Amino acid sequence: MRVLESTRRQFIRSAAMSAAASVMTARSAVPADAPKPPGGIELPVLPGVAWDKAPCRFCGTGCHVQVGVKDGRVVAITGDRQAEVNKGLLCVKGYHVGHILYGPDRLTKPMLRKNGKLEPITWDEAIETIAKRIHASPQSFAFYGSGQWTVPEGYAANKFIKGGLSNNHIDPNARLCMASAVTGYISTYGVDEPYNCYDDLDHCDVLILWGNNFAEMHPVLFSRFIDRKLKGDKITLIDLTTRHTRTSERADHVLVFQPQSDLSIANCIAQQVIASNAVATDFVDKHCTFRKPWKKAGDPQTLMGEPCTFDEYKQYVAEYTPEAVAKTSGLSVEQLQLLGKLFADKTKRISSLWCMGMNQHTQGTAINNLVHAIHLLSGHWGRPGDGPQSLTGQPSACGTVREVGTLSHSLPGDLRVDKPDQAAKAEKLWNLPPGRINPKIGYHTVQMWEKFCTPTDQGGDIDTLWVQVTNPGQSLPNLPKLFEKKPANKFLIVSDVYPTATTELADLVLPSAMWVEKNGVFGNSERRTQQWFKMVNPPGEARDDCWQTIAVARKLFDLGHPGMKDKDDKFLFHMTDSKGTEVPVWKWESYYGTVNVDEKLYDEYRPFTQIKHKDVAPYTELTKARGLRWPVVKQPDGTWKETRYRFLEEYDSNVAKGKGVQFYHSVAGDDKAFIWFRPYVPPPEMPDKDYPLWLDTGRVLEHWHTGTMTRRVPTLKRAMPAAYVEVSRDDATALGVKTGDKVRLETRRGSLEFTAWIDGRGRCPKGHVFVPFFDETKLINKLTLEAHCPFSKEPDYKKCAVRLVKVSA
Amino acid sequence: MHTSGWVVTFVDDPALARGAQLELASAGPFTLGESLGCRRAVTLEASDPQTAHDWHEWVQALPGIEGVEVVFVHWDDCDHEVAHAGA
């Protein structure tokens, strides 16, 4: 026995060693965008272990892992060396990802609240309960989803509510994290999502992080960049931030600015580019026009604004001189000039990256517009390593939210519900009668929860709300108003894998399958669509979210809801096997049977993506690849080619021959992008004598978002057990607070106690405190503000006014 | 048992890097593999994920270490029990 065990251990050790050695070799030698070796890379050989690929369950980076399964359980994880995104690397969350399936408190049975207590019921009862509520009042139903929904899950939910119920009250949690990037892209280029990709990290000379703690939020991408420094590349990292973070520790320049002044800083860069005659005149004349946000200054700003001349634009930015902006931004004249000179220097390739710092902003669309603007104006656009790119926090915020169109105004393929010609295209593809899609935009996230938490007789017209794959009871802003006030007669349905702050208030809880317990497709931050197959069974009676949606749709069909039929009276989710026989996929026994439901839904969705040249790859191609960046174009030899850079003739076959650069979905229809002016606008709440500090919230390396999964991984939980408040040394001294003291944070929304941490993980400047939001026992969003960007409707979690009171030492 | 494969990157100060290599070689649970430039492949065998994490932190904090990347993890069923007990 001992000999056998020792041989097994040797096997595992040598598998670990060979995985490490090959990642080391790959990282030391090969540029990240080099072609993959022919024949692939061998996986570790372990007795009884079968390996398969999957994207990591967590962030929008979209690393690939290889999952080792033995006897129906995940027993090993290795970074996928064939994946271009991570080349075998994983962060601390990624290599613990297998453990998220095995928390002791997985939800395993549907449960209905009876007399205040959640009690087990059958799936049939659960599905019937939901269907009957929706049938009784389809227009007062809302669906709240997620950037963690897989593409087929989001697609099915979207079709169910918009195509079936003629109701657009569907919105995802991604509204809270990247909606401003969407409006920023659409109002600049006419179409959403980055034109570029992570390859920029391998080619830039300067990387500017706009309010983005890259080292903790996208650690594998950060390593990819830092690796170049280790290899001796002369590259510069500029951290534009409101507090020192782990990213700042590796930065060449740390520029700590005052919250909201990023708007002025961006305009100041534009002012300097113009003043130093560094406008990329040729590029700008050929490919851009200028835009102002109103007809005349002082009018309310609009999303699409008005045309303006270069001279007008020049006048608008003229007041944002380094000297003027230094007075309000917290940056020195020299620091502002450093940025101005960089953008004026054509020899350098500059990559700008951002995530929540720019998106969770009451002027989120504006700051997105401005960062695109300075790149376009200065010509730092279009070469690998030279351009602006937003990142996402969730694994499929791009794939499921932006591409599938699960926002309350959108349809798959970037179509809109309120544009009759576009809705008609969706109706045609869905084989629905004309007019089925309701032209009225549904409620966005903040509105949806406000309506749900308001009594019906006071205008709260959402009565039944179904939450899938997210935890709004922890992640919504101003929880006392948007979540905790739920009236007793309203019905909250929550599909999840673990008990959460949301299930605590739920009337019906549905146990869900997660990650490799189901088939899936994600779309990461760089337009990369990634697919995986189910590898293990979910525990107990847990079932796929997508099945739950289809089962409710079928029950409504049986109840006679007319919207659950297409034009030919077929069920909305009619699926047939290879012989043409209908498969009852609404029955769990048939769901993983003769058809692959994911593939069927994905194939149905794919034509939508071709409407605006976002052609995703065929499902069968995805099964072979570690994701492919759309548009994925069929080549004359029958192979499929991904696109690294859109709008550039060299890379994108949609660009007309000879054009060089073509913004082929431009707002004005002239193939030109907009260079925006947007003025500085103060935030709605600022520190004052009653609440003298800024409160900033965010994430930490060890925990992913609300911690539902990572707090079930003991190692991660122990590494970062509880939320804390980061206080500056100056403020701590003034208030007599030491690390470890109990302090109370108070805002106009509520108060909460935390342990103070001075100069800990991060370092706040004077007048600024930071609290991470992963801890369900300390819900910082009881204190945050729901004020949001007027265009993207994305709330600002980064700035509100707070006071800090010492409670005890 | 919890087995992991790491890529350890050393700083470019040869004396500090050598010191860190010696520390790693003399610590019980590590097996040192081949090296390439400033990097070395290393495996760790620990009784459970927490102990592995503690070793990870220990190595990260050693002078001479630029960074540690975990690229492979295998765990036995007992680790799930540990995970259950600790969550």
Ligand code: SF4
């Ligand atoms: S960087 Fe993101 S996707 Fe990659 S391993 Fe870490 S959590 Fe997963």
